[in-house]
Amino acid sequence: MIASLSGTVQMLRLDSAVVEVGGVGYLLHATPATLATLRVGAQASLSTSLVVREDSMTLFAFADDDERSVFEAAQTVSGVGPRLALAMLAVLTPNALRRALASGDLKALTRVPGIGQKGAQRLVLELGDKLGHPVDDEAAGVSGSAARELAGDQRERVSEALVGLGWSTKVADDAITTVLGDLGVDHVAAADVPSILRSSLKVLGGHRG
Template sequence: MIASLAGTVAQVSLDRAVLDVQGVGYLVHATPATLAGLRPGEPARLQTTLVVREESMTLYGFADADEREVFETAQSVSGVGPRIALAMLAVLTPDALRRAIAAEDTATLRRVPGIGAKSAQRIVLELTGKLGAPGDDGALRVVAPADARAQVVEALTGLGWSSKVAEDAVAKVLADEGADVVDEAQVPGTLRAALRRLGPRG
């Protein structure tokens, strides 16, 4: 298993990055928060896990080992694959997920794209006791939004919403916060706040 990668960021897109490790480019799928911390041409280290399927090998990257562990454990739930597990971490911090499960808070889980009422109940049932106790962060990853609005809109459209819906959601988040623009450092938080407002797609 490829447990971590350290190299130079060659490319960053909406849902993935390419990390150049001694001349070898590794394509790594990651959450918007992780990708927001990567800059092309700069060094980076990611915790990783390799998902091997009969027809593919896909590498997923995380900011820290706790996120990786939650990603791997979430896939023990029937019906939850890498895509849903990654979406969970795009909307919730590991501790927010732990608290939602401990409180049987299916409404919070349903804010994750791709998770409906039945799958939320199944996640609570099958992950209870498996993720450990939450620490102190315990909330949806919402950071006060404050010129990178387009990045948030692109991320939302990449998750399946239309540009109009995405733009409206971001505008409402900014209005809630009394801000006019999205600072680049606040892209992950603004994205999560927009996801909370939009709720589960479909």
Template sequence: MIATLRGRVANIRLDAVVLEVGGLGLRAYATPATLASLRVGEQGELATSLVVREDSLTLYGFADADERDVFETVQTVSGVGPRLAMAMLAVHTPDGLRRAVATEDLAALQRVPGIGRKGAQRIVLELADRLGPPTTGGPAGGAAPATADRRDEVVEALVGLGWNLRAAQDAVTTALPTDAGAVESDDVAPLLRAALRVLGGGHG
């Protein structure tokens, strides 16, 4: 099992990063918040989880071991695979998920695309004794404003996470300040996080 990766950041996409480790470029899929903490050309370190399928080996990267552990734990719920687990962590922080489960906040869980009321009830039931209590009291921090120039990339990423096209477009429009001007591509990740908070109703 590959538990951690450390190396130079070679490339960052909206849903993944490539780290150069021992002469190899390893791609790890990650949440917008995790990707926003990395910079091309600098050293990066991720806690990782390797998902093995008959036809693929897929690496997922996380800011810390706690996020990775939550990713792996939520997949013990029937019907929750890696993609849905990543969507859950894109909408909620690990403690946000713990609070939702501990307080049986079905509405918060249903803000994740792909989770309906029955799915939320199943998550609460099956994770009640597995995630543990929240370690902090507050929601996730805020995100910086970004521009509409790269709006299509963010919409595409949201659709990939499971939202429909119209909802994704509306969320990006809402997340953008009315006076947004042209900025660099590094600001795409903050816009994606802001749009996710719009879709998630502000819960972290």
């Protein structure tokens, strides 16, 4: 099993990256948040999980070992494959997922594309005990001031993620403004960063600016 990779980022796409290690380019599928931390030409170190099928071998990449562990644990639930497990991490951080499972927050779980009410209930039943207990922000390494900052407007985080994927700051900001206007809100809440990022990507439609 390929548990990690360290190398030079050769290419960035909306849902994947190519990292060259020892002259070999590895295609890595990842969440927008993970991809936003990468830069073409820069060095990167990522935790990975190799999913082997009869006709394919697919590598998924993660910012840290905790995300990879959650990704692999999620696939033990009936009906959850690697793509859906990755979508869960695109919407919820590992700790947010733990909190949703521990509290039975079906609304939070159904925010993940592909998970309905029954699927959310199945996750609570089958996955809750496998991920451990959620930790508070302090235990997760977030200071009190940082936690308060995360509770404010997170527009800049979304903008930085889009810029990291190849768009100019102006194009990114215009897309975010469009999404917020459609939603009738004037700021990005911390919990909504993944969904606002996905919606902004849809507005941009893959066209770099």
